[in-house]
Amino acid sequence: MKELIDKLLAAIPVYVRQLLELLRDPEGFILKLDLDAESVLTDAMTFLAVSFGLAFIAQMPLLPGKQDTWVMFGVSAVMAAVGFVFSVALLLLSWRIVGGKLSFRKFLTVTCYFSGVSTLLFLAVTLVAVGAFKSLDPANAQTMFEGGVPDPVELSHSAGFLSFSALLMIGFVLVFVWIFKIWRTYRDLNQVSRGRSAIAFVVYLLLSPLAIGVQMLMGSSLTSGASTPFPAELVGQWEVQQNKQTAEGAVHYAVFYRFDGKGYYLALLTKGTTNGQCYTMISNGNYGHATVKDTTLTLHLQKHTESTTNTCNGEKSEVAKELDNQVFQFALKQTAQGQQLCLSGKFGETCLSPKR
Secondary structure, three states: OHHHHHHHHHHHHHHHHHHHHHHHOHHHHHHOOOOOOOOHHHHHHHHHHHHHHHHHHHHHHHOOOOOOHHHHHHHHHHHHHHHHHHHHHHHHHHHHHOOOOOOHHHHHHHHHHHHHHHHHHHHHHHHHHHHHHHHHOHHHHHHHHOOOOOOHHHHHHOHHHHHHHHHHHHHHHHHHHHHHHHHHHHHHHHOOOHHHHHHHHHHHHHHHHHHHHHHHHHHHHHHOOOOOOOOHHHOEEEEEEEEEEEOOEEEEEEEEEEEOOOOEEEEEEEEEEEOOOOEEEEEEEEEEEEEEEOOEEEEEEEEEEEEEEEOOOOEEEEEEOOOOOEEEEEEEEEEOOEEEEEEEEOOEEEEEEEOO
């Protein structure tokens, strides 16, 4: 790794000069090149390699700590190469469709320079996005960038993750603005009219999601880990019902939970009271995603409502409730009535049986 960094540092002065020229006047930079020279493609690929190398070094703090750096460098290099090949193929196809005349070798040379710039543009936005994520939601950011999988409901409520996603979208927009800026250079080199150039641009826009999708799919291997499987023994429907006689009249309590194999759940707690002539029903329901660590069950609420129906005065109401996580200690117990799921929380213990 030290030798790689030394080589990158040695190439920096020339690289910075080329980068500034490309940002200032991309068409002028390319037109000054002797695209027929033997060394021009080598120089262009060196520029692209330095861009990818700098991007990898800048993202090293984001790699999962348990991953070997050299392995990740190899994975990153393969991802970069595949992404570049896809970009070249899509660009070449777009221009060939409209009769572009630029040879493949010259096309590759030009694209090396332009892809190197777009890599750095997207890198800059990515680093800002990661900083926003870590500042606004350090817990979920740490989980994600250390190879874990944050709870999906947590992420849907996370201002940090939403900012991260929005900034990445801005990064994609910025890259396409750059592509639009340099498109005239391709048009001049391919010797086609403005109308044909516009058609090529539309074709490229329609095909580019394929390349982005492939890169995102491979990129998930760098920062994503396998999610913790939801315990199969909790999957299913659980319920408990209880009737009591109080001064208010007859009271019926019911608690129902349903968990699927991916951890998504539905919970419904109801209390019905009747005096023999009319009744009041209070239903507290929520759903979202559940996670388990050791004997701790955490419900990440996506929606939580409480509805009341009172036939004594004809009133009905429904209000949204807080979305704070609900945390329980759970245990599976074998009783004379069969297996039970017992949940212990701030309101005591509730034991439920499988719903039949």
